Amino acid sequence: MIRAEGLSFRYSSGKGPGIRNINLHIRRGECVLLCGPSGSGKTTLIRTFNGLVPNFFKGEIEGTVRVNGRDVCRAPSYKIAEDVGCVFQNPKTQFFNVDTDSEIVFGLENMAVPQKQIRERMQEVVTTLKLEDLTGRNIFELSGGEKQRIAFASAYAMKPELFLLDEPSSNLDVEAIERLGENLKTVKAEGKTLVITEHRIYYLMDIVDRVIYMKDGEIHREYNREEFIKLPGSQLAKMGLRTTDLANVRYPSEAKEQQESEAVLTIRDLSAAYRKKPVFRGINLKASGGEIIAITGRNGEGKTTFVRTLCGLQKKAGGEIRFNERIVKPKERQRMSYMVMQDVNYQLFAESVEAECTFGLENISQESVREVLKELEIYDRKEMHPHLLSGGQKQRLAVAVSVLSDKQVIVFDEPTSGLDYESMRRVGALLRRLAAKGKIILVVTHDRELMADCCSRLIVLRDGSIEKDIPVTEDNKEVIDHI
16 A cells, blocks of 8 residues: 655755655555654654655655555645545644534545535444534534544545544543544454554554554664564663553552642632633632642543633633632733643744743743753754644643743643653653642643653543542552543
8 A cells, every 4th residue: 555665855944853764565454553752753754655745845855655556756636635534643734614514524525526425424424433522513612632533534534545643642532542443443444554653552552453663764663563562661661652551550659749839729619611601610629839730531621721711811700719818810820820732833933942942031041941951852953943843842842941931830731742751751750840849730631651650639620520639649540540
């Protein structure tokens, strides 16, 4: 299905994760996982399979790549689209409509499929992928995970022979990941070819046929499924890879000792609405400096709305928020808090990584910038434009800025989406450093490895209220694993 020979690519900017000397044959009906550290060239390789490299992302390319016998570099995009369906890491970049139904059938309409067949295919897609809860919705009102489901449905509707998925689970909750896994099994059972780049790899272990490990733009090793599953956790960690089995995740034996701090955040009977529709209600929460609190729950439960309200970025409908027993209004909450957004592209403004670290901040020393960037392993990219970074590198840059901001309350919305194992550990280390300074840290996440690494407490939102508030300990492992 895919054959790459002597394939190399370097972006015209001369920077960014290119690829070198790729020789690869992927058979029809095979499911292949591309894994490796952030910035290892996985996304670039995927882009050569769908023609985005070099037709959209410009640069120097050598060698050949063929998909279904067609030379991708020379084929028109509409021909490639007949064979290839894509789901990007950030699904918003591939949407063309404002409602979910139109987005799902957009490709079919472009291919001039008769209306009757479009309606039949739409119903087939909704039934097969269990999308009844997402039909007739406004795309802008969907959560990140729900958008990912629509992006997959749009690709599936076209009946391509090859599916390319770039970090498809990065913003999904546990239930949605299980659903994604079932969808991938459905596609594979239909005889389709799947190529998936992932850091969160555990859910793919009973789906993949082959694993290709990439590093520094090259293929370093290939494994069949049985070989890969047998790799010990220590070896996976050295390779920068996440666990292949969540049962191997170990939580602390007892609750983390809290740092002494005068900072106390008190939330009383908080409620909020989005476009007059209630999102959450009756939230009561007390957080102290030194705590790292994970906030989790299903996609669409209002986790992001909750932290945005806390940071003064969204109007509350009721209740009060106090800091050290004093009511703090939205503008003051904006000044005292910093939020790393789920889509960090919205908060990268400067022309270089180094400049981004001081953008809008006062009295930041170059030594502090250098220290944080080195800890997150992006110092060597200090002169790059932020938008030329890989998804994981952008995420680390946003985390770096949050550390330098020195705010009292720091909120992270899915800070480890698109991050490899080592990058996740480095983010966890930075969160612990902030907590040691008495900061109040709130982390919206579905990442159980991150929870085990650094979080002291777990809040579960369900049906618009707090369902659970528990310490992150081994005693609560069964509860955490089934959230």
